[in-house]
Amino acid sequence: MRSPNDLELVAVTKRYGDAVAVDNVSHLFAAGTYICLLGPSGCGKSSTLRMIAGHESVTDGAIILDGRDISKLPPAQRGTAMMFQSYALFPHMSVRDNVSFSLKLKGEDKASRHRKANEMLELVGMGHLADRLPDQLSGGQQQRAALARALITKPQVLLLDEPLSALDPFLRVKVREELKKIQRELGISFIHVTHGQDEALALADEIVLMNNAVIEQSGSARDVFNAPRSEFVARFLGGHNVVSLEGKRYALRSDRTRLVTPGDEGLDVSVTSHEFLGTHVAVNVIGPGDVELTAMVPEEQFYAAPVEPGDSVRIGWTAQDLHLLAG
Amino acid sequence: MTKFLRLPDVRSWLLAMPVTLVLSFFLLLPLLMIVVVSFWGATEYSIYPAFQFDNYQFLFGSSVTYQVFLKTFMYTGITWATTLAIGFTIAYFLAFHVRSQTWQTAFFLLCTIPFWTSNIIRMISWIPFLGRHGLANETLIKLGLIKEPLEWLLYSDFAVILAFVHLYTLFMVVPIFNTMLRIDKSLIEAAHDAGASGLQILTNIIIPLTKPGIMIGSIFVVALVMGDFITVRFMSGSQAANVGRLISNDIGLLAYPSAAATSVVLLVTVILTISIMLRFVDIRKEL
Numbered sequence: 062m063r064s065p066n067d068l069e070l071v072a073v074t075k076r077y078g079d080a081v082a083v084d085n086v087s088h089l090f091a092a093g094t095y096i097c098l099l100g101p102s103g104c105g106k107s108s109t110l111r112m113i114a115g116h117e118s119v120t121d122g123a124i125i126l127d128g129r130d131i132s133k134l135p136p137a138q139r140g141t142a143m144m145f146q147s148y149a150l151f152p153h154m155s156v157r158d159n160v161s162f163s164l165k166l167k168g169e170d171k172a173s174r175h176r177k178a179n180e181m182l183e184l185v186g187m188g189h190l191a192d193r194l195p196d197q198l199s200g201g202q203q204q205r206a207a208l209a210r211a212l213i214t215k216p217q218v219l220l221l222d223e224p225l226s227a228l229d230p231f232l233r234v235k236v237r238e239e240l241k242k243i244q245r246e247l248g249i250s251f252i253h254v255t256h257g258q259d260e261a262l263a264l265a266d267e268i269v270l271m272n273n274a275v276i277e278q279s280g281s282a283r284d285v286f287n288a289p290r291s292e293f294v295a296r297f298l299g300g301h302n303v304v305s306l307e308g309k310r311y312a313l314r315s316d317r318t319r320l321v322t323p324g325d326e327g328l329d330v331s332v333t334s335h336e337f338l339g340t341h342v343a344v345n346v347i348g349p350g351d352v353e354l355t356a357m358v359p360e361e362q363f364y365a366a367p368v369e370p371g372d373s374v375r376i377g378w379t380a381q382d383l384h385l386l387a388g
Numbered sequence: 389m390t391k392f393l394r395l396p397d398v399r400s401w402l403l404a405m406p407v408t409l410v411l412s413f414f415l416l417l418p419l420l421m422i423v424v425v426s427f428w429g430a431t432e433y434s435i436y437p438a439f440q441f442d443n444y445q446f447l448f449g450s451s452v453t454y455q456v457f458l459k460t461f462m463y464t465g466i467t468w469a470t471t472l473a474i475g476f477t478i479a480y481f482l483a484f485h486v487r488s489q490t491w492q493t494a495f496f497l498l499c500t501i502p503f504w505t506s507n508i509i510r511m512i513s514w515i516p517f518l519g520r521h522g523l524a525n526e527t528l529i530k531l532g533l534i535k536e537p538l539e540w541l542l543y544s545d546f547a548v549i550l551a552f553v554h555l556y557t558l559f560m561v562v563p564i565f566n567t568m569l570r571i572d573k574s575l576i577e578a579a580h581d582a583g584a585s586g587l588q589i590l591t592n593i594i595i596p597l598t599k600p601g602i603m604i605g606s607i608f609v610v611a612l613v614m615g616d617f618i619t620v621r622f623m624s625g626s627q628a629a630n631v632g633r634l635i636s637n638d639i640g641l642l643a644y645p646s647a648a649a650t651s652v653v654l655l656v657t658v659i660l661t662i663s664i665m666l667r668f669v670d671i672r673k674e675l
Contacts, residue, residue, distance in 0.1 A: 116577050137583030149578035153596045162592070163582035214582065 065128055066092035066217050068113070068250060073122035073132075075108045082108040084274035085122070090252060090267075092217070095244050097261035097282075098254045100271035101297065107222060109271070110254045114143040114220050126217060137163070142216035146223045148207035150195035156182065157191040160210045181209040185243065201232050208243070219244075221253040225260060237264055258298045262286060270294055287314075292386050302354040303386070304328070310386045316357040317382040320344065320366075320374050327377030330354065332368050344368065346376060419655075426648035435644055443649035453634075453650075457657070460630040463545075463620070464613045464661075467552040471609050472602065474553065475560025479601075480594070482561075483568035484576075496565070499558055511551050511622050518542035518550075543625030551623045556612055560605035567601025568594070603669040607662055614658050631657075 068090040075083040083105040090096050098106040111117035113124055115136035124132040131139040150159050157178045158165075164174035182188045185205040195203055204224060211219055224240070225233045241264055244251045255261055261268050262282045269279040278290045289295035292303050295312040302313045321327050330346035333353075342363040344356045356376055368374055392398060429438040447453050478499065486492045502510060517523045518541040525537040540546050571594065579589045617632025629637075631654045638647035 114581065116580070135583075136581045143578075143581050145574045145578055147572065147574055149572060149574035151575060151578070151593060162579070162584075166583050166588055166592075210578075210582070 063089070064092045066126075066250075068092075068218050068252075069125040070109070070113075071123040071125060073109070073112060073124060074120045075105070075112060075117065076120045081274050083112070086274075086276055087122075088269060088276060088279065090218075090250055092250055093248050094250055094266040095241060095264055096250065096252045096267045096269060097265035098252060098269050098271060099258060099261040099265075099297075100256065100277075102256060104271040105274040106254045106256075106271045110143075110220050110222055110252060113139075113218070113252065114141055115139055116143070137214070140217040141220055142211040142214045142218075143220045143222065144207050144211045144224055146226060148195075148203045148227070150203055150206055150210070152195050155192050155194060156187065156198070156206045156209075159195065159206060160191075160213055162210065163214050177213060178209070181213045182206075184212070184246075185209045185239075200228050201236055204228065204236060205239075208240075212243075212247070216249065218250045218252060221251060223254055223256070225255070225257075233260070234263075240264065262298070270297065272297070288384060290387055295386065300357075304348075304352065304354065304383075305350070306383070311383040312386055313378055313383055315343075315355045316341070317378055318354065318356040319377055320356060320358060320368065321377035323375050325375065325377045326380075327375050328354075329373065329375050332370050332372045332374055334370055335363070335368070344374075346374065348376075422648045422651050425645055426652050428645040428648075430643055430645045435642075443646050444653075446646070447649055447653060456629050456631055456634050459628065460614055460632075463548060463552065463630060464610055466549050467556065467613050468606060468609050470549070470553045471557045471560040472606065474557050475564055475605060476598075476602070478557075478561045479565035479568055479598075480590075482565050483571075484594075499561055502554070503558065507555060508618065508622075510555065511619055514547065514551055514554075514623065515542060518547055543623070543627055545624070545628060547623040548620050548628060551619050552613055552616070555619065556609050559608035559612065560602075563604040563608070564598055564601040567598050571597050599669045600671045603665060603671050606665060610661060610665070611658055614654065614661070 070086055070088045070090075073083060073086045074081070086105075086109065098110060100106045108117055112119050112132070115131075115134065119132040122132070123130045126140050131141075136143070150156075151162065154162070157175060160181055161169075161174040161178035164177060169177075179188060179191060182191050185208050187202060187205050187209060190198065190202060190206075195206065198206065204227070208224075221240075225236055228236060237260060240251065240253070253261075253264060265282045267279060268282050268285045270277045270285065272293055278285055278294050280288075285294065286298055286300070289298060289301060289312050292310060292312075295301040295303055300315055302315055302318055304311050304313055323329075328348045330348035332344060333347050334345045336343045336345075337360070338357075340360055341357045342360055344358055344363070346354050346356065348354055354376065425435075426443055427439045427441070429436050429440055429442060482492055482495055486495060515522070519525070520537045520539070520542070522542070524541055525534075528534045529537065575593055575597075576589055579593050584592060614630075615632055617630065617636045620628055620630045620633055621636075631650065635647045635650045635654070638644070638650065
């Protein structure tokens with residue numbers, strides 16, 4: 062199901078001197094999907110994004126969009142647009158001028174570029190603030206202005222560099238819904254770099270998880286979460302325990318980890334702490350070989366038979382919830 | 389007493405007191421004296437307190453005054469344009485082309501080296517270079533580019549402006565460089581992303597955002613050049629005059645009231661020039 066609008070990385074490598082930031086990465090980003098490039102800091106996700114955008118040269122390999130290698134083209138000719146982490150709005154221009162800047166460079170006359178900018182600002186719900194300067198806007202409004210500025214070039218792929226990191230947690234959730242909604246309306250690809258797994262799980266049609274300059278695992282958010290390929294993936298996504306049984310390592314979702322009665326299959330552990338999280342209580346335990354595990358116990362179940370730090374308990378699971386890890 | 393000191397108003401006043409006293413005694417009072425003396429009268433051998441407009445009448449009645457003011461504006465204008473062009477280029481190079489901070493600092497210090505010697509020495513050192521048989525002329529003759537020594541190199545308007553540019557370019561570099569350093573590099577990338585060429589980035593992003601620095605540098609240069617007299621005297625070989633030299637000559641002749649009147653006119657001119665410049669750019673963000 063390949064379409065010409067797919068973005069493909071072919072053996073893309075980025076080296077800074079001796080350090081390898083992105084190592085021989087190949088991946089096909091399907092057109093019209095919301096992709097999250099996820100990973101810890103320094104994993105190469107930002108370098109990958111910046112190479113796609115054209116703000117970083119490609120040491121080796123090719124980037125294919127629309128059937129052509131765009132890796133040597135200047136940013137504006139690639140069919141991509143970038144939304145910067147700090148938004149990078151021009152502080153001396155009104156929101157409208159910011160949004161219409163690229164049209165001005167193309168030589169469009171004022172009336173037509175302002176009309177298009179106004180339409181784009183309406184799309185992101187900023188029509189009424191078009192005359193403001195960036196520093197007269199709140200963080201969320203700046204974010205939307207930056208989005209409008211990136212979208213006005215009609216990109217096939219929008220690149221977002223940690224777009225939510227400058228917002229407070231409440232706004233973050235709200236804005237990510239809007240991002241998803243706009244992506245769906247426009248039907249173009251969004252490639253969104255983040256180090257927040259919750260953000261990636263909430264937004265992504267496809268998660269591409271990077272570590273140590275390579276792609277560790279990619280797939281739909283649900284697939285990656287339910288079938289982490291390695292211990293790194295399981296731990297980075299969170300919500301998983303890694304248990305060793307008979308020399309093999311397994312991922313086990315912490316909400317499928319239960320407190321059971323002695324005699325059932327499982328491990329004898331001792332409780333180190335518990336946290337009330339609303340719907341669930343996280344019971345942190347320490348098991349044989351100092352393995353730290355967490356069991357997410359539904360709140361009413363926990364308080365029906367509470368345990369305290371220091372108590373010896375047994376945790377168990379259903380065999381089908383154990384997921385074998387590579388390596 | 390302690391209660392009295394705790395009143396917020398009193399504390400603010402006390403904190404502002406030292407600078408108020410210093411400025412009153414060493415700036416406002418002398419300025420006031422100059423204004424007062426500018427209305428005094430003078431004979432060949434004495435000056436006497438009075439309130440008369442003779443000094444101003446003489447000043448505005450003489451064509452020399454207008455010529456000298458015109459010359460001062462010419463020196464200021466050419467020096468301003470040249471230091472701006474050179475200063476902007478240097479600052480741009482330092483801020484956007486020198487990548488490592490270590491080299492930025494090193495190059496910047498390099499720019500300040502001439503300032504480790506006095507103004508006068510830097511000025512005088514041009515004389516053996518530009519003179520009739522100076523380095524410049526000798527080199528040009530040896531290269532066969534000219535046959536006769538160039539007369540206009542020294543003791544000319546060219547020499548005056550050259551010295552001004554040499555002396556004051558750094559006053560342009562520093563504030564512009566400082567403003568440029570504060571420009572977020574991602575703005576340049578964002579402009580690039582929108583399809584701007586290097587020149588378009590310069591005219592659409594960098595120059596507008598550097599305006600406050602340009603303005604502060606311009607104020608320095610304009611104030612320094614308009615008030616100068618020693619550079620003009622040395623570099624023109626006493627053949628050219630600006631307002632500063634007019635004042636200095638009057639003082640040499642002990643014609644203090646006349647010097648004071650010229651000073652007042654110069655002060656008003658400089659204040660007017662700078663306030664016109666400030667109409668164009670808001671520099672408050674930089675302060």
